[in-house]
Amino acid sequence: MFISAVAAIGAVLPMAATLSASTARVHKASQIVTVKQVTDETGRAVLVPFKVNRIVSLAPNITETIYALGLESKLAGDTDYCDTPAAAKLKPHVGSMLNPSLEAIVALHPDLVLAAANSANRRETVDALARLGVAVYATDSRTVRGMFESITHISSLAGAAQQGTALVARLQARIDALQTRLAERPLVHVLFVVWEDPLITIGQNTFIADALRWSGAESVVIAKQDWPQLALEEVVRLEPEYIVFTGSHSGSSAAQMSDLRSRPMWKGLRAVELGHVVNISEEIDRPAPGLIDAIEELAHKLHPDAFPGENTSAMNHAPADIRIDVGEEGKSCAH
Amino acid sequence: MRPLTPRRIAGICGVLFALLFVVVVISLRMGTYPISVSEIVMTLFRGAFGHRDEIPSEFWLVVFGLRLPRIALGILVGAALSVAGAGFQALLRNPLADPYVLGVSSGAALGAILSLTFAPHVPGVIQLAAFIGAAATIASVYFLGRRGGQLDSATLLLAGIVAASFLSAMIMFLMTTLSGHELRGMAFWLMGDLSTPPPTPNVLEWLLFLFGVFAVAAGMIYATTSDLNLILTGEEEARHLGVNVRRVKLVVYISASVLTGLAVSVSGSIGYVGLLVPHVMRMIFGTDYRLLIPTSAIGGAIAIVLADTLARTVVAPTELPVGAMTALAGAPVFIYLMRRRVR
Helix, strand or coil, X not given: CHHHHHHHHHHHHHXXXXXXXXEEEEEECCEEEEEEEEECCCCCEEEEECCCCCEEECCHHHHHHHXXXXXXXXXXXXXXXXXXXHHHHHCCECCCCCCCCHHHHHHCCCCEEEEEECCCECHHHHHHHHHCCCCEEEECCCCHHHHHHHXXXXXXXXXXXXXXXXXXXXXXXXXXXXHHHHCCCCCEEEEECCECCCCECCCCXXXXXXHHHHCCEEECCCCCCCXXXXXXXXXXXXXXXXXXXXXCCCCCHHHHHHHHHCCHHHHCCHHHHCCCEEEECHHHHCCXXXXXXXXXXHHHHHCHHHCCCXXXXXXXXXXXHHHCCHHHHHHHHHC | CCCCCHHHHXXXXXHHHHHHXXXXXXXXXXCCCCCCHHHHHHHHHHHHCCCHHHCCHHHHHHHHHXXXXXXXXXXXXXXXXXXXXXXXXXXXXXXXXXXXXXXXXXXXXXXXHHHHHHCCCCCCXXXXXXXXXXHHHHHHHHHHCEECCEECHHHHHXXXXXXXXXXXXXXHHHHHHCCCXXXXXXXXXXXXCCCXXXXXXCHHHHHHHHHHHHHHHHHHHHHCHHHHHHHHHCHHHHHHCCCCHHHHHHHXXXXXXXXXXXXXXXXXXXXXXXXXHHHHHHHHHCCXXXXXXXXXXXXXXXXXXXXXXXXXXXXXXXXXXXXXXXXXXXXXXXXXXXXHHHC
16 A cells, blocks of 8 residues: 555656646545645755655654654654664664665655754755655754754654644743753853864854753854864863763763873863763754753753752653762862 | 787677676665566566556666666766776876876865855756866876976876875865865765765766766777887887877876766765776786777776675665775785786
């Protein structure tokens, strides 16, 4: 049934392109397949079936969003890197994000492929699939608000607009509560470490830079490039109050701390001396619902006094090992 | 050794063509989408006779949309790089010469990176910019590499190497200072990759255009092969025998550069093939350029189609850039052949 639906859409593509109407109705083999034309987040026109039953996700954040919307039964396949939630690893894979197998995608008979343009996926992949007549909707979440819009778009494409509205409302409420807590508090100046050697940090237009602002923080580095490489000398000059690592580096904040202390270049930094080193979930770089957990986690670590007596509730969201209070350990070592 | 008659050339090429055909069939069969040989034959047969609506649409997509265009592009690139490599090895009298030795691929890469920065996502612009970059490099190296009014192998080689390293440095500079997600495509491009879709929906016309350019440039090199054989025994002797050495060198230089620019524009810098295939063909069929040029063309096509088939399948469903595959497989194969010959 899916094969014939795809066949019908494939047949209507050249026809629909010449139609000025935004909706095309096709009769094929006594079956009516209806597609609608939508504009995706990169401005491309896409013909999407009204009823989407088989989705292929080309990015971990999209896979996570689909699960958060409760639409996992419609997820026909995802990438090798889709690991959140763990069940996503069991779905059929189509390869990596940058170079997935177009054949593997076609073989899954998707009626909609969801891509993350400009972040996980390459525009070439999106174009190649579109040229083959596959419906590809490219999301382009560059900010937290953009992520909310993407959730809304994905849910309405998949016929689950209500779940989408509800999910966005829940996430928005948490962000709002956080902003109330952090109101009047000055932004903490942080160095966000994307990679240690060579030292690579974030530019001001990245998704992470936006997420940091919602956590009550701001990157000390002002760069138009997305992933600028930095000399350590520049870090000394910029005097970040905190240094932020993500989970992929060396596990817990405590381990991170002792590791930095053992290095002659890093241990002299003021933030390291003060023990102002935090390690947060990698979700901070994923425009998906889990991002809000990461933002809350970072806000708790950078503004502990904004959450009096609430440390336990914050622990619900993240693994225990990154909950160790480095601030205290730092002090005891420094003196 | 038997004399090299046109009949012998045709016979050897026929055998190689048969081998290429076998490799193409294997490549058509391999991939993550399960499709049997009989289904492929059915799809090819009906597709060739215009009965597209009788083919299941996914078979059509996989065979005509994905695998065949990629195989055709692989044949083009492999043939162009190998003929260019053989041409440069003769022109520069240097066994280490490959299609990229004179900086053509670096010039093309610079063009590509500039187009990705200033005009991203405009179909065809990256190929055009890459070709312009290649052509500009060809022209500058030509003017730098002349001595006493004609191309001098040593001067040309030095000029090319300097141009290549200067252009590579500029690429590195741009890659670190520019930003934007478009540049991630560059990594694939620098490594050589056949998965980039053609810039136009008319894939057939695009391929015919590319093969047309190839046929003209490769034909010009082939027309010089008798003279080239004489030049390789010694430029003075060739001149005494009435060969216009200056013109032959110019024709080989321009044609080989155009072939390199053509290949690089559509697939990035795929390494090793242009260096190794002519050597392998020399080991098997001897050094006569009348045989070396056509066998290199077919051998290069076989090498790239094989390498790309592996690139698509070894870590499926993830695809490797074909350039990684040619480098991984090329070096051991070459060393094996070389050692066997020494023994």
